């Protein structure tokens with residue numbers, strides 16, 4: 001389920017152990033020498049601490065042993081809590097693995113600049129864990145909201161017989177935004193760049209990355225603990241030969257709605273930004289989030305001339321990119337030849353990717369479009385989310 005205590009450097013294999021991209025271990029070039037400086041913040045899945053390694057400052061994200069309903073997997077169904085079943089799902093979407101896979105993809109594809117720099121994963125050794133806990137006394141069982149059970153001790157290491165080591169990801173340290181900050185103005189070019197990067201991430205098969213102001217570090221995306229990276233059990237039904245046609249169609253709809261969710265998140269973000277007196281740039285008026293519409297500041301949708309193409313588009317439902325089209329097999333084969341963690345020549349991403357029209361009945365398309373309109377309007381009016 002979790003990586004076991006490494007005995008030698010050779011045990012620090014790229015993670016996670018499932019098909020698709022992997023993140024390499026951080027190379028200390030010697031003993032694991034970490035200075036723990038200050039506590040930076042926490043989230044549902046982690047604690048983040050400022051550290052220094054060989055005089056260089058970083059942010060170290062230390063992952064909790066979260067409850068299973070906090071990642072895309074078996075949910076709360078206790079019947080699924082066997083080690084083998086949980087492991088099969090967790091390799092793809094348990095928060096540490098989800099983040100390893102997204103950063104692994106950016107490295108293998110040669111696009112690390114689409115996110116905050118990431119330098120690899122670390123399994124904290126016993127001496128460093130003792131020094132960390134002497135200083136900060138952090139809880140690693142469960143998530144930030146519920147932490148009673150011994151989640152760390154529930155699956156002991158197959159070799160060591162001990163509860164697993166704390167898993168971390170080392171990233172650049174940077175500035176973050178707080179929702180309470182009343183003074184910041186987010187300029188139009190910055191938000192346009194973030195939307196462009198969201199599309200590029202989707203072109204690389206990465207989506208559902210929880211776009212929120214608080215998740216930006218140095219105005220870059222840095223939190224991928226909920227991200228889905230193809231191949232994934234949600235997006236690639238060929239990974240599970242037992243699925244029925246109906247289940248495959250359900251997975252496709254679910255993938256579609258999570259893909260489009262990356263753009264809905266911007267609409268929510270705009271509402272929060274514009275509540276802030278420091279926000280001068282008119283984001284809702286000036287930044288198109290999805291093709292074909294803008295979110296108008298007065299809750300009415302922008303009136304577009306009704307052409308036959310637009311009429312047809314209204315009967316179908318689409319988003320900007322189909323992330324399932326990323327050729328992960330070719331990328332994996334190239335990474336294998338080159339060695340994980342080594343950069344290679346990247347492929348250019350088309351500036352205007354083919355949109356993804358969901359293959360569904362007109363009734364289903366109309367239903368999804370109604371939900372979308374309801375979502376747009378309810379977010380604009382109340383600033384709250386309803387299901388997309």
Ligand SMILES: Nc1ncnc2c1ncn2[C@@H]1O[C@H](COP(=O)(O)OP(=O)(O)OP(=O)(O)O)[C@@H](O)[C@H]1O
Nearest residue numbers: 040041042043044045046048059172173174223225
């Ligand atoms: N690179 C960084 N530099 C400075 N502070 C950071 C950095 N990364 C994270 N933080 C701080 O730590 C907090 C938690 O980080 P992060 O959002 O990655 O954790 P999480 O457990 O995935 O949270 P979430 O609940 O959003 O899923 C952030 O809100 C931010 O305040």
